[in-house]
Amino acid sequence: MIRPALAAALLLAAAAAFPQSAEEIVRRLEANQRFRTQEAEGSLVITDRFGSRTKTFLSYAEGQERMLLAFTNVEEKGQKILRLRDEIYLYFPEAEEVVRLQGAALKESVMGSDFSYEDLTGEKSLLDLYEVKLSGRELLAGREQFLLELKARARGVAYPAQKLWVDVEEYLPRRAEYYALSGRLLKTLEVLEVRRVGGRSVMSRAIMRDAMKKSSSTEFRVQRVKLDEPLPKNIFSLEALSW
Amino acid sequence: MKLAALAFRNIRRNRRRSLLSGAAIALAALAITFMFSWLSGILGDYRHNVVHYLTGHVRLRNAEYQANERLNPLHLSVAGSRELVARLEAEPLAAAVAPRIQFATAIYREEQTFGALGLGVDFPREEKFMQTAGSLSEGRLPRMGQREALLGAGLAGEVGVGVGERITLLGKNKYLGMAGMSFTVTGLARFPVSGFDRTFLLVPLDTAQAMLKMQDEATEVLLLARQEREAGELAARAGRILAEAGRGEVEVRPWDRIGMLVSLMRSIDVMYNFIALFFFILGTTVIINTTMMVIFERLREIGTVAALGMKPGEIVRLFFLEAFYISIISAFLGVLLGSAITLLLSRNGVDLSRMLQGVDFEVSAVIRPRLSIRSTVLVFLYSVAVSTLASFLPSRRAARVQPVEALRSI
Structure with a gap:
């Protein structure tokens, strides 16, 4: 006969292994993706009706609020995108002004890709923005996933509804579908590869498809990533954009 | 009687x-x-x-440009435009030849953006087309090779910018990536059509090429015939020049066969x-x-x-x-x-x-x-x-x- 204390411990362990609450899944998912700092080198492979183009970049992030994307490919070399909380700034080496994006401009595509500037924003927790419901479990590429359904709590969020497939073992997103208020599918994100870095799992290859664009997709690839290492000082400032 | x-x-x-x-x-x-x-x-x-502002008597464009025009496809261009223009200018039926880059742009000024139709033009050559000098209401024409711009007076009024002030143009480059460059407004123009007045922004062709990463390219080359009735013959001759140069990707159209306008x-x-x-x-x-x-x-x-x-x-x-x-x-x-x-x-x-x-x-x-x-x-x-x-x-x-x-x- 199992002792009551052992039984309680086993139940707790089971609850930790298979949390049934959607909120708990989201919390663990977000904790898994949270780094103090992140420095990466990667590329965007954009495919559309005109063919395929590659944009390479260096990215730096601090927490969830600050991010800098510096393009390194010849055509856009020196151009930068800076995110400070919910503000997006564009820097062009040949322009005197730093451009602050706002309103409808945030919905525009980044470099003609399937990502919008809005996709780069969002330091808030999903739980602050959405009501989350666990719809069940599904197999995706042979791996078991939690299927979460998210409905926006208020207007003004980029995607009024989402479906999110979260890996049961790793608590990493594997697939996401983004919907309009009308229920129309807007975009799909598929995670193709996850890499282990310093004992953490990092999404290293994913593909975004804008359902509004015909034959269009953008593959996001991370070639090199460093986590929780010190970043250059003042890197996330408007003044530093011209370095 | x-x-x-x-x-x-x-x-x-x-x-x-x-x-x-x-x-x-x-x-x-x-x-x-x-x-x-x-x-x-x-x-x-x-x-x-x-004829003078949009099509010329004959228009040369990449054959695929028209079908994708609304996407502003700068990569569907007429390459080697300098040499091509020189060859077309030698054609006796041609009274004038002008290469242009047409690009969708937004003027960014004091955290506000204003949509405009950008035109990269060769100002001396445009005299026979848009008569830019005659349209000037204030200031002077931009100089080739400089980051200078001529704005329709209506557009300048909407943006709230005058001669001598700076603006930043935003757009997409030839590789569909971002493009941004600052310009000095050197002149304002009163174009005859009020729609042009509200939307046209003219910059030197070579500066537009640098901004949009287009090297020696244009989105179109326009030709004026010495006599309007010779437009068809001029188009045929331009077609022969392109065929001799092996430029099958470039399409030639006389102005009266440009679908929508006709x-x-x-x-x-x-x-x-x-x-x-x-x-x-x-x-x-x-x-x-x-x-x-x-x-x-x-x-x-x-x-x-x-x-x-x-x-x-x-x-x-x-x-x-x-x-x-x-x-x-x-x-x-x-x-x-x-x-x-x-x-x-x-x-x-x-x-x-x-x-x-x-x-x-x-x-x-x-x-x-x-x-x-x-x-x-x-x-x-x-x-x-x-x-x-x-x-x-x-x-x-x-x-x-x-x-x-x-x-x-x-």
């Missing part, structure tokens, strides 16, 4: 009636003459603006013909009405001359001649007055800028009616023919009435 003298005497005898009848014919002839000149002025202006022009033509027809019918009705009314009013007179022994055929001829003389004099005066008004208005033009505000149509804000000798002569002959023939039926009917009945019916 006797009848002609009698007809003249009748015209002089009842001056008020003759004047009334003549005035109606003259007014109709004047209105039709002016209407034709007005419509001809609008169509001519539209044609001029389309269909628009045809629609305008049909619409204007309807308006002209309406005026024609209105004028004709006035002429017929007046002539018939005058004859029916003169039934007593007809009875009298018939009682005095004039034959029905002679009566018809008498009225026919009266109408003929009145219509010749009146139509001539009407056409003369219509032509004079047209010539007067064509000198300074009629300013419709207030009416055309917000209208996206390639017609100038100032319309200059254009007198056409052919249509003016036609209007004169038509007015004479209609009013003379209009007298024929009622006078024939009146002549058949018995003198007693004619005298009693009054």
Whole structure:
């Protein structure tokens, strides 16, 4: 006969292994993706009706609020995108002004890709923005996933509804579908590869498809990533954009 | 001869009636003459603006550009534009050649963006197309190779920018990535079409190429023919030059085969013909009405001359001649007055800028009616023919009435 204390411990362990609450899944998912700092080198492979183009970049992030994307490919070399909380700034080496994006401009595509500037924003927790419901479990590429359904709590969020497939073992997103208020599918994100870095799992290859664009997709690839290492000082400032 | 003298005497005898009848014919002839000149002025202006600002007499573009135009596909360009322009300029039928880059852009200023249509142009070459120097309302033209811009005065007003101030242009480069560059506004232009005034922003071609990563490329090369009727032949020759250079990717089109513009022009033509027809019918009705009314009013007179022994055929001829003389004099005066008004208005033009505000149509804000000798002569002959023939039926009917009945019916 199992002792009551052992039984309680086993139940707790089971609850930790298979949390049934959607909120708990989201919390663990977000904790898994949270780094103090992140420095990466990667590329965007954009495919559309005109063919395929590659944009390479260096990215730096601090927490969830600050991010800098510096393009390194010849055509856009020196151009930068800076995110400070919910503000997006564009820097062009040949322009005197730093451009602050706002309103409808945030919905525009980044470099003609399937990502919008809005996709780069969002330091808030999903739980602050959405009501989350666990719809069940599904197999995706042979791996078991939690299927979460998210409905926006208020207007003004980029995607009024989402479906999110979260890996049961790793608590990493594997697939996401983004919907309009009308229920129309807007975009799909598929995670193709996850890499282990310093004992953490990092999404290293994913593909975004804008359902509004015909034959269009953008593959996001991370070639090199460093986590929780010190970043250059003042890197996330408007003044530093011209370095 | 006797009848002609009698007809003249009748015209002089009842001056008020003759004047009334003549005035109606003259007014109709004047209105039709002016209407034709007005419509001809609008169509001519539209044609001029389309050719000089949008298409040239012949337009060269990448064959796939048209189908993707709304996506601003800068990569579907005409490469090696400098050499191509030089070869086309050597063509004797070509009066002018201008390479251009058309790009969608946004002007960023003080955290606000304003949409505009950017044009990278070769300013010296554009003199024969857009006549940029003549359009300047303030400042000077941008210099080639410099980050300088010329803005439509309407657009500058919307942005709130003046000569000497700086603006930043945003857009997509040839590789569909981002492009941004700052420019000094060196001049403001008053383009004839208010739509151009509100949207056009002109920068030097080479600077646009640098901003949009287009090297020696243009989105289009426009050609002006020495004579408009030679546009087709010039297009054929340009096609041969491209074929010799192995440039199969470049498509050549004379301006009258550029789908949308031609269909628009045809629609305008049909619409204007309807308006002209309406005026024609209105004028004709006035002429017929007046002539018939005058004859029916003169039934007593007809009875009298018939009682005095004039034959029905002679009566018809008498009225026919009266109408003929009145219509010749009146139509001539009407056409003369219509032509004079047209010539007067064509000198300074009629300013419709207030009416055309917000209208996206390639017609100038100032319309200059254009007198056409052919249509003016036609209007004169038509007015004479209609009013003379209009007298024929009622006078024939009146002549058949018995003198007693004619005298009693009054």
